[in-house]
Amino acid sequence: MAKPKPDTWDNQFAPWDNPNEKPLIRFKDVTKRFGDFVAIDSLSQDIYEKEFFALLGPSGCGKTTMMRMLAGFENVSSGSIELAGQDIANVPPNKRAVNMMFQSYALFPHLSVYENIAFGLRRDKFPKDKLDARVAEMLKLTRLEKFGRRKPHQISGGQRQRVALARSLAKGPKLLLLDEPLGALDKKLRQETQFELMDIQETTGTTFVIVTHDQEEAMTVASRVAVMDEGRIIQVATPGGIYEAPNSVYVADFIGDVNIIKGTAKPAGPDQYFVDWGVNQAPILATSDRPFTDGQECHLAIRPEKISITKAKPDEAENAVQGKVLDIAYLGNLSTYHVELPGGQIIKAQTANTRRLSRRDITWEDPVWIRWNATAGVLLER
Amino acid sequence: MRRFALIALPYTWLLALFLVPFLIVFKISLSDIALAIPPYTPTIKDGFSALIRGLDFENFIFLTTDDLYYKAYISSLQIALISTSLTLLVGYPMAYGMARAPAEWRATLMMLVILPFWTSFLIRVYAWIGILSNEGFLNQFLLWTGLISTPLTILNTNTAVYIGIVYTYLPFMILPIYAALDRLDDSLIEAAEDLGCSRLSAFWLVTVPLSKNGIIAGCFLVFIPALGEFVIPSLLGGSGTLMIGKVLFEEFFNNRDWPVASAVAVILLLILIVPIVLFQRNQQKQAEADT
Numbered sequence: 285m286a287k288p289k290p291d292t293w294d295n296q297f298a299p300w301d302n303p304n305e306k307p308l309i310r311f312k313d314v315t316k317r318f319g320d321f322v323a324i325d326s327l328s329q330d331i332y333e334k335e336f337f338a339l340l341g342p343s344g345c346g347k348t349t350m351m352r353m354l355a356g357f358e359n360v361s362s363g364s365i366e367l368a369g370q371d372i373a374n375v376p377p378n379k380r381a382v383n384m385m386f387q388s389y390a391l392f393p394h395l396s397v398y399e400n401i402a403f404g405l406r407r408d409k410f411p412k413d414k415l416d417a418r419v420a421e422m423l424k425l426t427r428l429e430k431f432g433r434r435k436p437h438q439i440s441g442g443q444r445q446r447v448a449l450a451r452s453l454a455k456g457p458k459l460l461l462l463d464e465p466l467g468a469l470d471k472k473l474r475q476e477t478q479f480e481l482m483d484i485q486e487t488t489g490t491t492f493v494i495v496t497h498d499q500e501e502a503m504t505v506a507s508r509v510a511v512m513d514e515g516r517i518i519q520v521a522t523p524g525g526i527y528e529a530p531n532s533v534y535v536a537d538f539i540g541d542v543n544i545i546k547g548t549a550k551p552a553g554p555d556q557y558f559v560d561w562g563v564n565q566a567p568i569l570a571t572s573d574r575p576f577t578d579g580q581e582c583h584l585a586i587r588p589e590k591i592s593i594t595k596a597k598p599d600e601a602e603n604a605v606q607g608k609v610l611d612i613a614y615l616g617n618l619s620t621y622h623v624e625l626p627g628g629q630i631i632k633a634q635t636a637n638t639r640r641l642s643r644r645d646i647t648w649e650d651p652v653w654i655r656w657n658a659t660a661g662v663l664l665e666r
Numbered sequence: 667m668r669r670f671a672l673i674a675l676p677y678t679w680l681l682a683l684f685l686v687p688f689l690i691v692f693k694i695s696l697s698d699i700a701l702a703i704p705p706y707t708p709t710i711k712d713g714f715s716a717l718i719r720g721l722d723f724e725n726f727i728f729l730t731t732d733d734l735y736y737k738a739y740i741s742s743l744q745i746a747l748i749s750t751s752l753t754l755l756v757g758y759p760m761a762y763g764m765a766r767a768p769a770e771w772r773a774t775l776m777m778l779v780i781l782p783f784w785t786s787f788l789i790r791v792y793a794w795i796g797i798l799s800n801e802g803f804l805n806q807f808l809l810w811t812g813l814i815s816t817p818l819t820i821l822n823t824n825t826a827v828y829i830g831i832v833y834t835y836l837p838f839m840i841l842p843i844y845a846a847l848d849r850l851d852d853s854l855i856e857a858a859e860d861l862g863c864s865r866l867s868a869f870w871l872v873t874v875p876l877s878k879n880g881i882i883a884g885c886f887l888v889f890i891p892a893l894g895e896f897v898i899p900s901l902l903g904g905s906g907t908l909m910i911g912k913v914l915f916e917e918f919f920n921n922r923d924w925p926v927a928s929a930v931a932v933i934l935l936l937i938l939i940v941p942i943v944l945f946q947r948n949q950q951k952q953a954e955a956d957t
Contacts, residue, residue: 357856377859390857394875403871404861455861 297507298522299332306369308333308459308491309354314363316349316515323349325515326363336485336492338502340538341512347495350512351461354493355384368458378407383457387464389448391436397447398423398432404455422450425484442473449481453488462494466501478504499539503527511535527587533664536585541620543591543631545584549576549663557663559584562627568603572663586661588634593621594653595646601655607631609650614641621646623654688935695928696721706924725929734913735930739937741908745824745899746892749831753888754881756832757839761880762873764840765847776844779837791830791901798826798902822904830898835891839884846880847873879952886945894934910934 299305307330316324323346331337339347352358353365356377364371372380383404391400401419410418423429426446431439436447445465452460465481466474482505485492496502502509503523510520511534519531530536533544545568547561557576558567561584570584598604610630611622614637621633633654637644646652697720700707708720729735764775782790797803798821805817820826850873858868874881896911903909910930917927 355856355860377856378862378864382860384857384860386853386857388851388853390851390853392854392857392872392876394878403858407862407867451861 297334299335300330300508305332307331307366308335308368309493310366311350312364312366314353314365315361316346316353316358317361322515324353327515327517328363329510329517329520331491331493333491334489336482336494336505336507338506338509339493339495339512340499340502340509341497342538343497345512346515347497347512348463351384351463351493351495354459355382355461356380381458382461383452383455383459384461385448385452385463385465387467389436389444389468391444391447391451393436395435396432397428397434397436397439400436400447401451401454403451408455418454422454425453425487426450441468442477445469445477446480449484453484453490456488457490459491459493462492464496465494466498467496474501475504481505503539511538513538529662530585530664532666533583533585536662536664541588541632541634543586543588545586545629545631545661547582547584549580549582550578551576556658557582559663562625562629565605565625565627569658570661570663571658574663574665576663576665580665583664583666584661585664586656588620588632589618590660591631591633591654591656593623593633593635593646594655595650597653598655602658604653604655605631606651606653609646609648609652612646612648619644621652623652691928691931693721694924695725695926695932696723697925698724699923699925704924705922725925726933728926729929729933734908735910735933738908738910738913739933742893742910743937745827745831745907745909746889746895749828749835749892750885750889752828753832753835753839754885757836757884758843758881760836761840761843761847764844765850772848779840783837787834788897791834791898794826794830794833794902795821798829821902822907824903824907826902826904827899827907827909830902831888831892831895834898835888838887842883842887843877843880846877850876879948882945882948886941889941890938890945893938 309329309331311327311329314324314327315322325346327346327350339350341347349358353360354367356372356375360373364373366372367380367382392403395403398419401422402415405415405418419432420429423432426449428443428446428450431443431447436444439447445468449465462481466477469477478501481492485505492505494502494505503526506523508520509523509526510517511526512518513534519526519535521529526535526539530539536542537544545559545561547559547568550558550560550567552558552569555571555573557570557572559570559582560567568584576582597606605625607623607625609621610624613620613622617637618634619637621635623631623633625631631654694706697706697708699705708717710717712720760779764772764779767775795802799805800817800819800821802821804820805814808814809817820829854872854876855868858872859865863871894911894914895909896915899907899909899912900915903912914927914930914934917923917930921927
């Protein structure tokens with residue numbers, strides 16, 4: 285199991301907040317077109333040394349194109365990419381201090397695990413006497429000591445994944461690119477491997493850029509997550525930042541489950557607003573750092589776990605609405621209640637199942653009260 | 667029982683269409699020439715014990731007394747080896763080009779490779795006479811361009827035989843190599859480049875080893891029929907072209923010496939069995955590797 289990462293745990297590791305820090309990778313106004321299709325749209329982004337940077341987005345959002353440009357398999361149409369201060373536009377893939385772990389793993393089927401890992405070292409004319417030690421080190425790092433002599437088709441999927449990782453790390457690249465590295469593994473193995481990846485990133489001190497469409501995976505492993513859509517980065521923040529303070533409805537909706545309540549804002553004190561959201565509804569009180577003008581359209585995003593559900597009317601709640609239970613999604617540890625409000629809106633509320641299922645007191649069609657605090661949600665413009 | 671039936675079918679096939687004819691040829695090779703039809707004795711009509719007593723290895727001993735036969739075998743092996751290498755050199759780039767071509771082009775390219783089979787093999791070889799002869803299209807074209815001043819003598823030389831074999835057997839080389847290259851995952855080449863290979867070294871270190879099975883299959887598919895080839899050397903080759911197929915034909919039809927011809931055929935088969943067994947072993951290893 286992974287040890288807690290002290291440097292990220294207490295938020296000490298935040299080179300992106302330090303203006304004197306030099307980024308390892310700098311995308312400067314990068315555009316990539318395939319014919320008429322714009323895959324990457326004038327994108328600028330810095331990635332710092334020792335970061336575990338996740339590119340997250342639906343398929344076709346340009347995340348794989350970004351990675352392939354870093355590896356050198358695609359040219360940029362305009363703009364530039366710098367690696368450690370040098371423009372790498374004209375550097376071919378075999379001359380870049382960047383290695384990639386492929387989604388399909390791309391292990392050489394005619395070579396043994398040992399030779400697969402040694403492949404890159406041999407190309408670099410790595411001294412023969414040190415090669416054996418280096419490969420052994422990689423095998424140990426990925427717990428593959430016993431499998432060095434096997435061929436890729438003689439080991440399991442999880443082991444193949446680790447060979448691919450060992451092979452891409454063997455040359456000690458400045459930057460390691462991981463293209464959906466865990467996509468082919470089953471859920472349990474994937475979760476274990478996420479921690480292994482974090483451990484290995486910690487041990488080697490390599491900068492990792494991971495491409496994934498799995499938001500849980502991105503949240504687990506990454507120091508920062510970039511949410512992408514249609515060739516643009518919508519938001520870059522720490523996993524906590526992305527989840528708790530999304531900058532748009534798109535990000536809020538893409539990461540985890542969320543209730544979006546559309547309405548108009550009315551100032552109600554310092555950093556506080558009333559949201560008018562339905563004809564016969566009392567306005568919702570919400571806090572926001574973002575300024576809104578009177579009557580401006582706004583969206584209130586609230587996570588289901590921040591809404592509590594009770595049968596009795598709560599006393600002294602900042603926001604409380606009555607509704608009717610429409611549906612219950614039982615997830616084992618959690619239950620999500622779909623509550624229909626009189627206006628027809630459906631709000632999801634999530635509670636931990638601290639009691640056994642048979643003792644649950646709320647059931648279908650029950651009239652219930654849902655409540656949340658003014659600070660529970662995020663007020664968004666769009 | 668069902669397993670037995672499944673195995674029995676190919677074995678019956680082999681027995682009826684390979685082993686029985688071979689035993690007949692082998693028996694004739696041990697017989698003596700005779701002026702009757704068929705021109706050999708003894709036959710089964712003489713009775714079984716007379717038949718057995720009449721067989722000997724005289725014809726095989728005869729083959730060693732005349733160096734024509736031994737030279738024909740060596741020359742055939744040489745021509746088959748050289749033309750197989752040439753076919754590989756021509757066929758590999760074509761197969762590679764086909765496998766790299768855009769997907770919508772591949773069916774058309776495949777069709778172009780197979781298309782010559784729609785015309786009779788004999789006519790296609792005859793056509794080469796028209797191209798390669800002293801007054802043929804090739805010489806006329808080269809004279810017209812001014813590259814040469816006197817016609818090149820290509821027809822009736824070993825060069826013409828090489829051209830004929832490479833042309834005829836090219837599809838047998840292209841198709842298995844194409845099949846191997848088509849299965850090759852592009853990301854393997856990218857991975858090789860990512861790990862520090864140039865385009866060329868990625869080709870030698872990844873593409874070639876992974877198409878090895880296709881190369882071996884293609885080489886055997888060309889080498890085995892080229893070794894016993896008769897039509898191409900007799901139409902395109904000259905009097906100096908010595909190939910065992912031609913010798914075999916002359917023994918059968920000009921000398922009408924069935925026993926010696928059969929002995930030549932038995933030796934040819936023994937020479938072919940070595941590559942055939944190697945080919946089988948390769949196929950088996952490939953099948954095991956895939957599981």
